[in-house]
Amino acid sequence: MGFGKLFIVSTPIGHLADMTYRAVETLKSVAVIACEDTRHTGILLSHYGIDKPLTSYFEHNKHFKSRGIINRLTRGEDVALVSDAGTPGISDPGYRVIHDAIDAGIEVVPVPGASAAAAALSVSGLPTDRFVFEGFLPPKTAARTKRLAELTQETRTIILYESPHRLCRALRDIQAVFGDIFMVCARELTKKFQEIRRQKVSALIAHFEETPARGEFVLLFNLRTQRELSP
Numbered sequence: 264m265g266f267g268k269l270f271i272v273s274t275p276i277g278h279l280a281d282m283t284y285r286a287v288e289t290l291k292s293v294a295v296i297a298c299e300d301t302r303h304t305g306i307l308l309s310h311y312g313i314d315k316p317l318t319s320y321f322e323h324n325k326h327f328k329s330r331g332i333i334n335r336l337t338r339g340e341d342v343a344l345v346s347d348a349g350t351p352g353i354s355d356p357g358y359r360v361i362h363d364a365i366d367a368g369i370e371v372v373p374v375p376g377a378s379a380a381a382a383a384l385s386v387s388g389l390p391t392d393r394f395v396f397e398g399f400l401p402p403k404t405a406a407r408t409k410r411l412a413e414l415t416q417e418t419r420t421i422i423l424y425e426s427p428h429r430l431c432r433a434l435r436d437i438q439a440v441f442g443d444i445f446m447v448c449a450r451e452l453t454k455k456f457q458e459i460r461r462q463k464v465s466a467l468i469a470h471f472e473e474t475p476a477r478g479e480f481v482l483l484f485n486l487r488t489q490r491e492l493s494p
């Protein structure tokens with residue numbers, strides 16, 4: 264018997280219906296699903312009537328769990344990897360087991376779908392022909408400012424992920440490094456309280472100082488295109 268396949272399966276970033284047919288079929292077909300949080304993924308699986316064993320694979324057990332997953336694959340079992348939201352490997356654990364699987368001669372199969380970066384870019388109104396995904400900025404101000412300063416000459420659209428409790432600090436650092444630039448702030452994409460703000464960074468800071476930042480955020484800007492767009 265040959266090796267199994269490792270399927271990298273994207274799941275919704277909010278709206279449960281943003282699951283592809285192929286993602287559902289794949290999750291129904293594999294022997295086991297590796298996921299970050301078994302309770303969180305359990306909700307998605309029960310919504311789609313998928314009854315499969317789950318095994319946890321997250322940031323702090325990824326080295327150890329990767330070995331177990333590779334063992335199953337080499338025994339001929341198909342395995343699916345999902346994360347809590349969106350595409351595994353995009354600011355989510357995935358790299359370790361994908362790297363190890365390729366190293367072991369196992370086929371890795373993409374089952375593409377939602378990702379917050381692509382969703383935000385698609386509605387931003389900013390240039391999409393060339394863009395750069397910077398993921399999460401460092402949490403501390405000094406390192407964050409340094410990372411931002413490295414981007415001063417960047418001409419492509421820049422995409423960042425940010426957590427709600429660091430949002431205002433990150434926006435202030437962006438203003439300190441680049442000035443009062445025009446930005447797009449995409450909050451809670453595909454969810455009930457989705458909000459896309461296209462404003463100067465000073466206006467975003469004023470807004471989120473007034474209205475506490477809640478939910479999940481993608482920030483985008485293009486240092487060359489500074490023409491403001493309305494909603």
Ligand code: SAM
Binds near residue numbers: 353
């Ligand atoms: N793997 C995911 C993807 O493909 O987009 C990203 C996971 S990362 C741990 C979580 C971050 O993604 C959040 O802090 C936020 O920056 C962004 N994000 C995820 N879902 C989002 C949503 N519905 N709206 C806005 N941002 C979102």
